[in-house]
Amino acid sequence: MELYNLGKVPWQESQLIYHSLAYMGREALVLLSPASPYVCIGYHQDVTREVDIDFCRANHIPIFRREVGGGAVFLDGDQLFFHLILRAHNPAIPSSKKAFYQKFLQPIVDLHRQIGIPAEYKPVNDIVVNNRKISGTGVGEIGECVVLVGNLILDFNYQMMSRILNVPDEKFRDKVRKTIEDNLTTIRREIGDQTGTRWDEANLNALMCEEFGKLFGSFDSGVKDDELVAMMEKLGAQMINDAWLYRKGKPVSRRSVKIRSGVEVKHRMHKAPGGLIRADFEIWDDQLSRVSISGDFFCFPEDSIDQLESMLEGTSTAEIQQVLTKFCSRQDIEIPGIDLDDWIKVLSI
Secondary structure (H helix, E strand, O other), rough: OOOEEEEEOOOOOHHHHHHHHHHHOEEEEEEEEOOOEEEEEEEOHHHHEEEHHHHHHHHHOOOEEEEOOOOEEEEEEOOOEEEEEEOOOOOOOOOOHHHHHHHHHHHHHHHHHHHOOOOEEEEOEEEEEEOOEOOOEEEEOOOOEEEOOOOOOOEOOHHHHHHEEEEOOHHHHHHHHHEEEEEEEOOHHHHHHHHOOOOOOOHHHHHHHHHEEEEEEEEEEEEOOOHHHHHHHHHHHHHHOOOHHOOOOOOOOOEEEEEEEOEEEEEEEEEEEEEEEEEEEEEEEOOOEEEEEEEOOOOOOOOOHHHHHHHOOEEEEEEEEEEHHHHHHOOOOOOOOOOHHHHHHHHHO
């Protein structure tokens, strides 16, 4: 297997190289980081729904659609990428995606432990420290290859991550930022100033080579030869343009931001006969948290919605309809034009 230990590269190369290697059928481990920031969206996402395009353009932040699923992410040089490209018929590949993640993320778990961070694998594709995510990963099928992409997070710009997202309002943006801060940690956050000295990019890349070498043995030195460069140029012409970026476009009234496995921030909106209902809430391991309901409807008494928010707080997702049924059956509360079905539509998971 080839090893491409490239250090800092132009932002577009940090995506095009693993796509190109996969389409060429070259098995490889790629280690690099982007020289400048950009936003990367998942293959199935609608960029107009997920990303604040005007903000990104005004701040000269490029946007790229990858051929791997997952969500929109803000990427910069404080994140060290690892890309593992394997032919689909490679016998080392487990039969299930869960087993795939568990096997090929173990080197990254072990690396964190080497530098004093007690990381653990959490199904399906998270690496966590004290239940906070410390590495983002995903798997995609590109050409005749399976590709694992992931990162070591030296540091993270929580504010910028929340800012590049297309969200319904600033209140929801603040909720997203706080939830990310609560659920995403970094190497610097865990071990402090060592990030800038002993655990720099070269040392961490060397450790990744060492850990992945335990699975694959020694690596051959990968070279960006003419064939690879030509493929990157070809894919760049296809993927760095508006036709590829805007390939999805479906109007929706729902917005979800996945923070880590088991934690999501959700925005729901539903137009009922009695008025517009908005709901912002979080899901923490199948329980509702920080529920906020608003809209232009009327309710009597006025604190009825506060009561509903309290009733929903901590409710399991399986019991939401039961709680809503209990709320709507109360004779002391009246919300004209809004019934149980409307609440289910706006609060369903």
